[in-house]
Amino acid sequence: LEGWQGEAFSFLKFSTQWLQHAEVLLGQTEEVLDAYCFFAHEALEAGEVCWLFLAGHEAAFAVNGDMALDDTHYLDTSHILMAAKINLSEWQSGESNKYLTFVRAPGEKELSEWFEKVVGFTDKLDTAKQTEQLLAVVEDYTRKLPDEVAEQTREKVVEYCLEQSK
Numbered sequence: 001l002e003g004w005q006g007e008a009f010s011f012l013k014f015s016t017q018w019l020q021h022a023e024v025l026l027g028q029t030e031e032v033l034d035a036y037c038f039f040a041h042e043a044l045e046a047g048e049v050c051w052l053f054l055a056g057h058e059a060a061f062a063v064n065g066d067m068a069l070d071d072t073h074y075l076d077t078s079h080i081l082m083a084a085k086i087n088l089s090e091w092q093s094g095e096s097n098k099y100l101t102f103v104r105a106p107g108e109k110e111l112s113e114w115f116e117k118v119v120g121f122t123d124k125l126d127t128a129k130q131t132e133q134l135l136a137v138v139e140d141y142t143r144k145l146p147d148e149v150a151e152q153t154r155e156k157v158v159e160y161c162l163e164q165s166k
Helices: 011-027 088-093 109-119 127-142 147-164
Strands: 036-044 047-063 069-087 100-103
Touching: 011 036, 011 109, 047 088, 069 088, 069 109, 100 109, 127 147
Parallel strands: none
Antiparallel strands: 036 047, 047 069, 069 100
């Protein structure tokens, strides 16, 4: 990122190096990834942003020049597996450590952890502590409810927490 932003090399070289780094880290896991990776650089008046996306693809057919059907794939942008947004303006200013936004793949914990390493995401939330705080708030709230409703509410919250931890 520093090399590209310092104009030592191009955006193409930056994205190629990122993919090589991602491939090395993926090789250290048991995960299999079948997706497209695409990058975008956005320069607006409000600042510069670099986007990284991993998206799925779908099989389809295309008509070739001989009017025959060929197998093809298309980028399924409705199925973004993971994404990262790097606010380059904030990163370069050094005034904020909140320049990176990350979207995890639901239900893909190991793959999400791989993507976090690839983009250098280190400022993680303490989800266990936050879950404990949530459960304490729910417990306080449910004390005011009838027993049957309170139990159902607690069960729904626990189900939600378990689903989020996958």
